[in-house]
Amino acid sequence: MxxxxxxxxxxxxxxxxxxxLAAALAHLAVxxxxxxxxxxxxxxxxxxxxxxxKHLGVPGIVNSPTFTLIKEYEGRLPLYHMDVYRISQDEAEGLGLDEYFFGTGVSLVEWASIIPDLLPPQRLELKIETLGPEQRIIRLIGYGEPYLQWCRSLAENGV
Ligand SMILES: Nc1ncnc2c1ncn2[C@@H]1O[C@H](COP(=O)(O)OP(=O)(O)OP(=O)(O)O)[C@@H](O)[C@H]1O
Ligand SMILES: [Mg+2]
Structure with missing residues (x-):
């Protein structure tokens, strides 16, 4: 299934x-x-x-990659931080994102719903809903066994 x-x-x-929450997920990342x-x-x-x-052990400051699309960092694992807000799915196809998704690091993709066809089927989706100045609901949806396990582990143990 x-x-x-x-x-x-x-x-x-x-x-x-x-x-x-970010710290808990950074510890689960492989x-x-x-x-x-x-x-x-x-x-x-x-x-x-x-x-x-920070919790993956990346030293220094991680900024929004909005204008560079992809930024790479070195922590416990490499981190690929992407923001695809400004590009279309057609443009994104030329970026070779699979090299990152199936690489040795962890990928974080802001605005990933813009590029649904380019995302591997196995992933953890986070959907953040703003309820107030500081109130957020963060919905986690796991696709694929490793991510189902992440969700179960968070549900059982909390963050
Ligand atoms: N509970 C919360 N969780 C996360 N950020 C919060 C929370 N409460 C307030 N904030 C503030 O909300 C802002 C979130 O800005 P951020 O740049 O992370 O948004 P974004 O989703 O990346 O937006 P964009 O789509 O423009 O890139 C920050 O200023 C942060 O301090
Ligand atoms: Mg952002």
Missing amino acids: DNQTEQWEFHSNSEAQTET PGSLITLDGDLGAGKTAFSKAFA
């Missing part, structure tokens, strides 16, 4: 709480892990990514 999904919901009341991030402007996709990078 490779289209089986598992969902889990995380309620965040501050950027610091979002960081605890080579080839893929996490997609969707949500309105200012929802916290980049805030999540910065915290994830």
